[in-house]
Amino acid sequence: xxxxxxxxxxxxxxxxxxxxxxxxxxxxxxxxxxxxxxxxxxxxxxxxxxxxxxxxxxxxxxxxxxxxxxxxx
Amino acid sequence: xxxxxxxxxxxxxxxxxxxxxxxxxxxxxxxxxxxxxxxxxxxxxxxxxxxxxxxxxxxxxxxxxxxxxxxxx
Amino acid sequence: xxxxxxxxxxxxxxxxxxxxxxxxxxxxxxxxxxxxxxxxxxxxxxxxxxxxxxxxxxxxxxxxxxxxxxxxx
Amino acid sequence: xxxxxxxxxxxxxxxxxxxxxxxxxxxxxxxxxxxxxxxxxxxxxxxxxxxxxxxxxxxxxxxxxxxxxxxxx
Amino acid sequence: xxxxxxxxxxxxxxxxxxxxxxxxxxxxxxxxxxxxxxxxxxxxxxxxxxxxxxxxxxxxxxxxxxxxxxxxx
Amino acid sequence: xxxxxxxxxxxxxxxxxxxxxxxxxxxxxxxxxxxxxxxxxxxxxxxxxxxxxxxxxxxxxxxxxxxxxxxxx
Numbered sequence: 191x192x193x194x195x196x197x198x199x200x201x202x203x204x205x206x207x208x209x210x211x212x213x214x215x216x217x218x219x220x221x222x223x224x225x226x227x228x229x230x231x232x233x234x235x236x237x238x239x240x241x242x243x244x245x246x247x248x249x250x251x252x253x254x255x256x257x258x259x260x261x262x263x
Numbered sequence: 264x265x266x267x268x269x270x271x272x273x274x275x276x277x278x279x280x281x282x283x284x285x286x287x288x289x290x291x292x293x294x295x296x297x298x299x300x301x302x303x304x305x306x307x308x309x310x311x312x313x314x315x316x317x318x319x320x321x322x323x324x325x326x327x328x329x330x331x332x333x334x335x336x
Numbered sequence: 337x338x339x340x341x342x343x344x345x346x347x348x349x350x351x352x353x354x355x356x357x358x359x360x361x362x363x364x365x366x367x368x369x370x371x372x373x374x375x376x377x378x379x380x381x382x383x384x385x386x387x388x389x390x391x392x393x394x395x396x397x398x399x400x401x402x403x404x405x406x407x408x409x
Numbered sequence: 410x411x412x413x414x415x416x417x418x419x420x421x422x423x424x425x426x427x428x429x430x431x432x433x434x435x436x437x438x439x440x441x442x443x444x445x446x447x448x449x450x451x452x453x454x455x456x457x458x459x460x461x462x463x464x465x466x467x468x469x470x471x472x473x474x475x476x477x478x479x480x481x482x
Numbered sequence: 483x484x485x486x487x488x489x490x491x492x493x494x495x496x497x498x499x500x501x502x503x504x505x506x507x508x509x510x511x512x513x514x515x516x517x518x519x520x521x522x523x524x525x526x527x528x529x530x531x532x533x534x535x536x537x538x539x540x541x542x543x544x545x546x547x548x549x550x551x552x553x554x555x
Numbered sequence: 556x557x558x559x560x561x562x563x564x565x566x567x568x569x570x571x572x573x574x575x576x577x578x579x580x581x582x583x584x585x586x587x588x589x590x591x592x593x594x595x596x597x598x599x600x601x602x603x604x605x606x607x608x609x610x611x612x613x614x615x616x617x618x619x620x621x622x623x624x625x626x627x628x
Contacts, residue, residue: 218291234607
């Protein structure tokens with residue numbers, strides 16, 4: 191405790207980005223729960239194939255998400 | 264996409280700490296995926312009653328976790 | 337098999353709407369998988385307290401969602 | 410919000426059936442929550458390998474499920 | 483690792499039965515993974531309100547499940 | 556009902572061990588809920604790739620877990 195599950199579409203992030211997410215999210219949690227909890231802070235990354243994640247009925251591919259990323263915020 | 268599920272034991276963190284987790288974890292993800300993705304970055308907090316989360320067969324209460332927090336890292 | 341998990345924010349939908357979701361989603365699945373599968377088609381509704389579900393770092397209350405519902409599509 | 414997770418055994422449904430599930434389940438939800446919510450209605454399809462999903466301790470293969478489908482309702 | 487999530491309908495099992503599930507499931511896992519893994523074997527119990535879990539489109543109440551339990555196997 | 560989800564790191568357990576987990580966990584649940592419930596007791600095994608499951612910010616590989624298994628309890 192705690193457990194954090196990060197869920198992504200496959201093919202958008204590379205291994206180093208996913209490891210970066212694990213570290214940054216772990217640190218974000220530990221900053222609040224306390225350093226003593228680091229050893230029981232679990233973070234997991236789950237990836238779903240492109241096409242299996244839809245918004246408003248429209249399935250997203252990895253390419254769709256990368257297109258979204260390029261748009262300015 | 265992405266979706267992040269934070270899972271906690273009830274009674275350990277107060278509302279402002281949970282909101283802080285949401286903001287910090289969102290920012291951690293956006294720092295990697297890009298600001299353009301903020302609007303489709305979902306973060307949720309789930310709480311399980313004390314006694315329903317066990318490590319090694321021993322159920323943890325909120326008080327147990329607070330005891331763990333006080334131990335030095 | 338299959339299992340469908342519907343996840344909502346508490347306080348937005350009443351009991352009859354949730355039961356309607358269960359029936360409509362079950363029928364949508366059975367229309368594709370075949371009537372013979374109805375008996376092993378499980379549908380569940382999970383509700384998360386308002387404030388525990390955030391989009392872009394902003395937590396949504398039931399009132400926020402009802403406000404979204406009123407906006408024209 | 411809402412989020413709907415459809416969970417299946419791999420190898421039972423083809424891509425077009427899975428896309429059909431996404432559309433039909435999205436429409437079933439939108440019919441209840443309102444068209445204004447379509448843009449924040451997420452539907453995902455998760456597939457588990459055959460043999461990893463058991464009923465009563467008996468693991469189901471894709472072929473088992475297809476056999477179930479052929480039985481009259 | 484591993485993590486086991488037990489999901490029940492609220493009101494069917496009392497606290498001691500749920501604790502019994504945690505212990506028995508933990509022991510079942512440790513018997514296979516090895517005693518050294520006991521300290522990183524997490525088991526959680528999640529309960530869903532009656533009416534929110536449907537089989538074949540029919541929502542189950544705690545009373546329904548207790549009725550099922552009484553039927554001979 | 557009930558549903559039990561067993562979550563593992565890929566490459567640590569072979570098929571027969573996973574089937575053994577399914578049987579043993581099913582029996583553990585049925586011993587408490589009653590034999591009449593066996594037919595509606597679902598147990599599933601989910602596997603996450605090595606490197607996608609972290610404890611304290613350190614990602615675990617299958618080899619890491621096997622190393623943990625060899626340590627005496």
